Amino acid sequence: MPKRVRKTVLNSETREFVVRLRDYFAREQQNGGPLLPLDNVRDRVADALGIGKATVSRITKEKFGESSMEERKLSTPKKKKCNRVHPVTSADDFDMAAIRNHIYGYYFRGELPTCKKLLTSLKSASLFNGSMTSLRVVIKKCGFRYGKCDKRKVLMERKDIALMRCDFLRKIKKIKNWDNVVYLDETWLNANHTVSKTWTDDTAKSCIKAPEGKGQRLIICHAGTAKGFVPNCLWAFKSVKTTDYHEEMNFENFKQWFIKLLDNLHEPHHILMDNAPYHSVQVNKPPTSNSNKGEILEWLQRNGVEADSQLLKKELVRLLNLQKLQTKRTYFLDEMAKSKGHTVIRLPPYHCQYNAIEMIWAQIKGCAARLNTTPPFTANKMLILLEKACSEVTPDNWRKVVEKTKKLCYDDWDRDVRYDTLEDQPLLINVGDSSCSSDSESETQTLMSLSDSE
Numbered sequence: 469m470p471k472r473v474r475k476t477v478l479n480s481e482t483r484e485f486v487v488r489l490r491d492y493f494a495r496e497q498q499n500g501g502p503l504l505p506l507d508n509v510r511d512r513v514a515d516a517l518g519i520g521k522a523t524v525s526r527i528t529k530e531k532f533g534e535s536s537m538e539e540r541k542l543s544t545p546k547k548k549k550c551n552r553v554h555p556v557t558s559a560d561d562f563d564m565a566a567i568r569n570h571i572y573g574y575y576f577r578g579e580l581p582t583c584k585k586l587l588t589s590l591k592s593a594s595l596f597n598g599s600m601t602s603l604r605v606v607i608k609k610c611g612f613r614y615g616k617c618d619k620r621k622v623l624m625e626r627k628d629i630a631l632m633r634c635d636f637l638r639k640i641k642k643i644k645n646w647d648n649v650v651y652l653d654e655t656w657l658n659a660n661h662t663v664s665k666t667w668t669d670d671t672a673k674s675c676i677k678a679p680e681g682k683g684q685r686l687i688i689c690h691a692g693t694a695k696g697f698v699p700n701c702l703w704a705f706k707s708v709k710t711t712d713y714h715e716e717m718n719f720e721n722f723k724q725w726f727i728k729l730l731d732n733l734h735e736p737h738h739i740l741m742d743n744a745p746y747h748s749v750q751v752n753k754p755p756t757s758n759s760n761k762g763e764i765l766e767w768l769q770r771n772g773v774e775a776d777s778q779l780l781k782k783e784l785v786r787l788l789n790l791q792k793l794q795t796k797r798t799y800f801l802d803e804m805a806k807s808k809g810h811t812v813i814r815l816p817p818y819h820c821q822y823n824a825i826e827m828i829w830a831q832i833k834g835c836a837a838r839l840n841t842t843p844p845f846t847a848n849k850m851l852i853l854l855e856k857a858c859s860e861v862t863p864d865n866w867r868k869v870v871e872k873t874k875k876l877c878y879d880d881w882d883r884d885v886r887y888d889t890l891e892d893q894p895l896l897i898n899v900g901d902s903s904c905s906s907d908s909e910s911e912t913q914t915l916m917s918l919s920d921s922e
Contacts, residue, residue, distance in 0.1 A: 485517050492516035556598030557605045561820035564610045566595050568625075568818070571612065575887055583607070611818045630884075632816035637881045639813050640822075643738055646874055650698065650739045650810075651825040652691035652729065654717060656707070657833060657854060659683030659847045662840045676841050684847035686854065687716055691729055691739075692825055694870040696863040698732050701725075704854060706847045719746045719800075726801055736809040740823055741801075743814055751798045757785045764788055771795060824866070824873040831865065832857045 496503055504512045514521045532538055570590060574581035587603050590596035611629035660683035685707035691698045703725050707716055741747050755763045764784045768775040773791050775784060802812040820826050835857035
């Protein structure tokens with residue numbers, strides 16, 4: 469009975485070499501003989517496996533040594549460590565708000581906020597701890613760009629962001645009763661969320677069994693006013709993805725929660741919300757120029773525009789763009805709130821500091837972390853801790869954060885008014901600044917490349 473051959477498990481790279489070797493022998497069969505001379509062993513091996521001749525020589529030397537009389541065990545070469553420094557560009561909304569206000573300070577002082585000066589002052593203020601390149605990325609995320617001013621490149625806020633903030637603050641200034649302002653938002657809470665630091669003497673008696681990793685994630689949605697949380701509006705569910713929690717929200721589920729919120733508001737309120745995609749589903753949403761001709765034609769006819777299929781698509785797109793300017797953008801949630809006597813006010817991008825519930829989230833997460841001290845560290849247990857943490861938030865806590873938010877809104881409006889008077893005044897450049905043209909061109913090219921990549 470023949471000896472049983474031991475089964476060998478080959479990895480994917482080895483399997484690839486097997487296929488290459490088989491193809492090489494098949495080509496030799498079709499050729500009726502060797503493709504290369506039989507005495508040229510190294511070249512034949514390199515050609516058959518599709519690798520370099522030097523690689524064959526190096527591996528052979530490693531296996532049999534200089535004398536070709538030894539036989540050693542081959543090993544996998546160690547990968548070279550990458551010394552690349554990862555950029556520091558992960559700033560949360562509050563960090564970006566602080567950086568934005570720091571930049572405004574330069575304008576109020578009549579100075580040029582160059583990247584070099586910002587990097588120094590932001591590090592001194594403990595607001596940023598990255599490189600110049602990372603700072604440019606963060607500043608761009610904050611809504612700033614490079615624009616011309618007196619034939620010089622200076623850091624300026626995007627006009628569309630500034631205009632949306634202006635519209636928002638004007639609406640806020642018209643609010644008379646701040647007790648009837650509803651702040652809603654979504655956040656997350658990990659099952660392994662616990663305190664990161666505590667008093668310890670580094671012995672087992674003064675340590676807790678801190679869980680490893682983040683664990684399951686709870687996605688949370690709630691709303692509140694200066695009087696406290698809106699009753700019966702806590703919504704939390706387990707996440708099944710590890711990406712951004714916004715991806716697991718959808719319009720239909722959020723709409724059902726929003727209906728529940730409206731049912732619990734017994735008098736007219738102003739509802740503040742951000743511009744998340746599931747908050748911003750449009751009524752009568754117009755097609756884009758990339759939509760097919762039939763969709764564009766149907767939308768134009770539905771909106772009272774004279775158009776027919778005889779028109780070319782370019783002509784239909786021109787009519788579409790004209791009609792978009794005349795059609796007011798409306799949202800399903802805004803219309804639902806309006807039918808109940810409420811008004812939706814949308815936050816400008818990058819301005820989460822105007823949403824008072826953000827500070828309540830910080831209080832809730834801190835409370836949940838202090839309660840989460842013993843196993844099991846599960847999402848079901850964290851849900852119980854979440855409810856307890858929410859019950860710990862008092863109406864007085866809410867009133868304080870609402871007053872702080874109100875003051876911030878009014879202060880920012882006064883700041884924009886002061887800045888409006890400064891726009892026509894010349895900016896000052898300190899003698900010690902080294903703002904050469906090459907630096908400006910480099911910064912401009914970097915930001916242009918970032919814009920193109922998006």
